[in-house]
Amino acid sequence: MQIYLPIAEMSVNPLTVLAMGGAVGFLSGMFGVGGGFLMTPLLIFYGVPPAVAVGTEASQIVASSVSGGLAHWRRKAVDVKMGATLVSGGAAGSIVGVLIFRRLRELGQIDLFISLAYFFFLAIIGGLMLTESVRAWRRATSGAPALAKKRRRRGWVDALPLKQRYQRSQLYISVLPPIALGFIVGLLSAILGVGGGFIMVPAMIYLLNMPTNVVIGTSLFQIIFVTAIITVLHATANQTVDIVLGMLLLLGGVVGAQFGARMGVRLRSEQLRALLALLVLGVAVRLGYDLIATPASLYVVGAS
Amino acid sequence: MKRMIGLALALLMGLSAGALANTPDDEMAVWLSEPLIAIDSGFSGARLFIFGGVSGEARADGIIVVVRGPEEEVAIRKRERVAGFWLSGAPNHVAGPSFYFADGTDKIEALLTPAERARLEIGADALDFGFSSVPQPEADKIDNKAVHQAAGPDLKALTAALVADRQRSGVFIENVGATEMRAGSLFRTTIDLPSNTPVGIYQVEVYGVRGGEAIVSAATPFNVDKIGLERGLYDLAHKQSFVYGLLSVAIALVAGWTAAAVFRQ
Numbered sequence: 280m281q282i283y284l285p286i287a288e289m290s291v292n293p294l295t296v297l298a299m300g301g302a303v304g305f306l307s308g309m310f311g312v313g314g315g316f317l318m319t320p321l322l323i324f325y326g327v328p329p330a331v332a333v334g335t336e337a338s339q340i341v342a343s344s345v346s347g348g349l350a351h352w353r354r355k356a357v358d359v360k361m362g363a364t365l366v367s368g369g370a371a372g373s374i375v376g377v378l379i380f381r382r383l384r385e386l387g388q389i390d391l392f393i394s395l396a397y398f399f400f401l402a403i404i405g406g407l408m409l410t411e412s413v414r415a416w417r418r419a420t421s422g423a424p425a426l427a428k429k430r431r432r433r434g435w436v437d438a439l440p441l442k443q444r445y446q447r448s449q450l451y452i453s454v455l456p457p458i459a460l461g462f463i464v465g466l467l468s469a470i471l472g473v474g475g476g477f478i479m480v481p482a483m484i485y486l487l488n489m490p491t492n493v494v495i496g497t498s499l500f501q502i503i504f505v506t507a508i509i510t511v512l513h514a515t516a517n518q519t520v521d522i523v524l525g526m527l528l529l530l531g532g533v534v535g536a537q538f539g540a541r542m543g544v545r546l547r548s549e550q551l552r553a554l555l556a557l558l559v560l561g562v563a564v565r566l567g568y569d570l571i572a573t574p575a576s577l578y579v580v581g582a583s
Numbered sequence: 584m585k586r587m588i589g590l591a592l593a594l595l596m597g598l599s600a601g602a603l604a605n606t607p608d609d610e611m612a613v614w615l616s617e618p619l620i621a622i623d624s625g626f627s628g629a630r631l632f633i634f635g636g637v638s639g640e641a642r643a644d645g646i647i648v649v650v651r652g653p654e655e656e657v658a659i660r661k662r663e664r665v666a667g668f669w670l671s672g673a674p675n676h677v678a679g680p681s682f683y684f685a686d687g688t689d690k691i692e693a694l695l696t697p698a699e700r701a702r703l704e705i706g707a708d709a710l711d712f713g714f715s716s717v718p719q720p721e722a723d724k725i726d727n728k729a730v731h732q733a734a735g736p737d738l739k740a741l742t743a744a745l746v747a748d749r750q751r752s753g754v755f756i757e758n759v760g761a762t763e764m765r766a767g768s769l770f771r772t773t774i775d776l777p778s779n780t781p782v783g784i785y786q787v788e789v790y791g792v793r794g795g796e797a798i799v800s801a802a803t804p805f806n807v808d809k810i811g812l813e814r815g816l817y818d819l820a821h822k823q824s825f826v827y828g829l830l831s832v833a834i835a836l837v838a839g840w841t842a843a844a845v846f847r848q
Contacts, residue, residue, distance in 0.1 A: 281627035281778070285809060285817040290627045290778040338831045345839025387658055387674050395668070507832045514828030518820050522831050523624075529835065533842035570668050578744035579671055580659050 286521035287331045293527055299325070300339070300531025307343065307532070308539025309546075310555045313474030313502065315340050316404075318528065320397055320562050327524070329393045330384055333472030334519030337509045339528045340474045344502045346533050351496030358447035358493045362500035364454055365479075368461025369468075369505035376469025377512040384517065387581055391570075396471055398566040404477055405559035412552035419549050436486060448489045448497075456487060461501060469509045474502040610639040611799040613789045620776060620807040628778045631805070633787055634771040641799045643791030645688045646770040647695070648762055649705055652682025652754070653783025656718060659745055661737075675741055679712040681781040683749070684756045684774055687792070688764045691757070696795040703790070703797060707746045707755060714738065753777040782807050 281290040299321055307314030315336050322332035351357055383389040439453035460482050464475035479498045483489045489497070514520040543551065616632035633650075637643045658674035685705050687694050692706075701709045749755035754777060762772040770789070785805050790797040809817055819827045 281625060283622060283624055283626040283778070283813055285813045286820055288779065338835045341832060341835035342839035342842070345836055346842040349840065349843040387660055387671060391671060507835070510832050510835070511825065511828035514820065514831060515824040518824055520820070520828065520831050522816060522820075522827070522834065525831060526834065526838075529838050533838065533846075537842075537846045574662055574669055576744065576748065577662050578659055578741065578748065579662060580657050580745060580748045 282523065282527070284521050284524050286519065287327050287335075287524060289326065291325075291524070291527075295325075296524065296527040297531040300528035301535035302531075304343065304532035304535025305539035305542070306535075306555070306558070308536035308541075309543035310539075310551055312555070313340055313476045314343065314532070314536075315468075315473035316397070316401065316471070316477065317558070317562065318532075319393075319472040320401075320566060323393070324565075328519075329390045330380075330517060330519045331521055331524070333380070333393065333470070334510070334513035334517060335521045335525045335528070336472035337468070337506045337513060338520055338522075338525040339532060340472075340506045341503060341510060342529045343532050343536060344474060344499045344506065346536065348496060348499035348503060351499060354496075356493050357496040357500050358445055358489070359500070360443070361445050361448055361450075361457060361487075361489070361493075362497045362504075364443070364457040365461035365464075365497070365501040366504045368458035369465035369501055370461075370508055372462035372465025372467075373469045373505055373509045373512060375462075376466040377509065377516055379466075380470050380513075381516050390579075390581075393471065394566055394570055398563055398570060400467075400471065401559050401563035401566065405556050405563055408552060408556035408559065412549055412556055416549040416553060436488075448487075448493055450488065452487060460486065461505070464501070465505050465509075468502075468505060469512070474506060476502060610641045611635065611637050611789065611791055611801040613787060613801040613803050615787065615803060615805050618805050620780075620805065621810040622782070622808065622813055623811050624813055626778060626813075628780070629776045631774045631776060632771060633774065633789070634769070635789060635801065636770065637768045637791045637799060641791055643768070643793055643798065645694045645792040646762055646764055647685065647687040647691060647705065647790045647792055647797070648770075648772040649703075649788045649790075650682065650684040650774060651680045651786045651788070652781050653680075653785065654678055655681035655781060657745070658718070659741055659748075661741075673716075675737075676715050676718045677712050677741070677745060678715075679710060679745070681783070682754045682776075682785065683707070683710065686757070686759055686762045686772055688762050688770070694792045694795070695797070699796050703788075707750075707757065708742075710746075712742055712745065714741070752779060754780065776807070780807055782809060 280292060280294070282293045282296075283290050299318070303314045303318045303321065306312075306317060318339065319332050319336045322336065323329050327335075348357075380389065383392050436452065436456055439455050441454050442451055443454050444451050460479065464479050467473065467478070468475045476495075476498050479501065480494055483494045483498060484491060510520055613633065613635035616634075617629070620629045620631065633648055637646075656676055656678045658676050660671040660674050662669045663672055664670075685691055691700070695703070695705065700706050703709075704711055746755060756774075761774065762770060764770045783806075785807060786802060787805065788800060788802045791799040808814070816827075819830070
């Protein structure tokens with residue numbers, strides 16, 4: 280059984296794509312991550328042109344972020360004002376990102392850039408996660424008490440101008456850091472086809488000093504709007520969003536995420552984080568190998 | 584004298600009339616099983632039958648069938664190792680057929696002389712590829728010969744690489760033994776178009792061969808196009824991209840909302 284993808288211009292087995300969406304959805308539900316950073320390389324490994332993988336993945340992230348974000352919204356765990364500030368930066372960042380993407384495509388270097396960027400991105404994040412989770416695991420097994428989460432003392436962030444009051448986060452902080460953070464995340468999301476939660480969540484906790492109970496909800500809020508903008512931009516500027524592929528991934532993803540979330544509560548947090556770190560590093564190694572190994576053909580043929 | 588001239592003229596006219604009656608059209612005919620290959624949502628390739636016959640005074644020893652797909656421009660780049668990583672170099676823009684099929688009742692090299700092969704542009708090495716260092720339509724505006732040629736010795740390597748890539752993708756097919764001849768004058772070829780076959784107008788050329796040369800020929804086109812929902816989505820994505828983008832987002836929002844509602848604890 281095959282389904283023809285009109286934009287990717289290839290036939291795929293719908294069951295395989297559903298399973299891929301389901302697997303990544305499961306992992307994202309279990310670990311509480313977006314999954315874009317796993318889905319995009321997986322699509323590329325499967326043979327989808329990288330540009331279409333990035334554009335289509337953006338639409339899938341919108342769906343899974345809405346699905347996950349609604350629960351936070353109902354519990355009022357979203358700082359809308361902060362989210363809006365982040366989105367304003369994110370919108371600008373995504374426009375720049377899509378333009379860079381388009382330019383790279385014209386130069387014919389987009390495939391290489393995506394592989395290279397993912398390799399470094401995943402290697403760094405995976406490494407950091409592994410060291411952090413191993414440290415936490417050792418601490419947990421040695422019986423030492425868990426580190427209390429300290430609110431950071433006043434630093435350079437507080438010296439910045441243009442301050443605003445954010446009620447929900449109980450913060451009085453300059454708009455510049457959230458806008459800059461939103462911009463960077465928007466830029467990366469547009470080029471790599473990720474949600475950006477990986478960068479945003481730690482940055483919100485440590486850079487902006489937001490209370491942890493609103494961080495995930497607000498992060499999802501930002502991701503929904505920015506990836507929606509990215510989807511429209513990629514569709515308009517590059518014509519690389521494949522609705523049929525997106526819907527198949529969506530279907531598998533939301534179902535998988537529900538099972539993953541249920542499974543996730545049963546495992547210990549440190550083990551989960553270590554597993555995820557290993558997975559991320561595994562993907563990074565595979566990408567790195569593809570970049571360094573002598574290719575099958577010395578010539579690469581692509582669109583003009 | 585007048586009578587002799589008259590007789591000579593009548594003879595000449597009679598001979599020429601006889602010659603005109605043997606036009607190439609009624610010596611070879613070709614038909615297709617399907618003039619339109621429709622790509623719908625379940626498309627995974629299509630089987631096309633090409634058949635026909637050689638008639639009249641022509642007697643062919645072999646048949647060659649060639650199918651050429653629509654012209655396409657691609658960019659081919661050479662990979663170089665830079666600081667441990669394999670990077671792609673500057674693009675060479677190549678215009679050529681996006682699909683090519685050549686098959687005969689015997690191996691093509693055995694049926695045609697090399698000169699005849701080159702004349703008819705049959706064989707991967709005889710195909711006409713136009714190279715330029717800038718993409719069309721800019722290349723058309725520039726008269727400089729340097730633009731219209733890739734670096735000299737690389738030309739052969741680039742052509743070979745392009746042909747190899749197309750063969751791997753399954754859109755360049757040669758000598759697959761899918762052509763049969765019956766009763767000395769009827770023939771049939773079976774082509775399996777792959778699922779990634781390009782969209783556009785294809786040309787079918789059939790040749791009756793004797794003594795290393797083509798003595799009769801015929802041609803007919805067919806069309807490969809997306810239909811229905813696939814066509815609609817493709818057109819929407821390319822002609823009304825903004826609306827298509829909004830539609831994608833709308834679907835995603837609804838799907839996410841529905842999923843959250845369905846799985847609500």
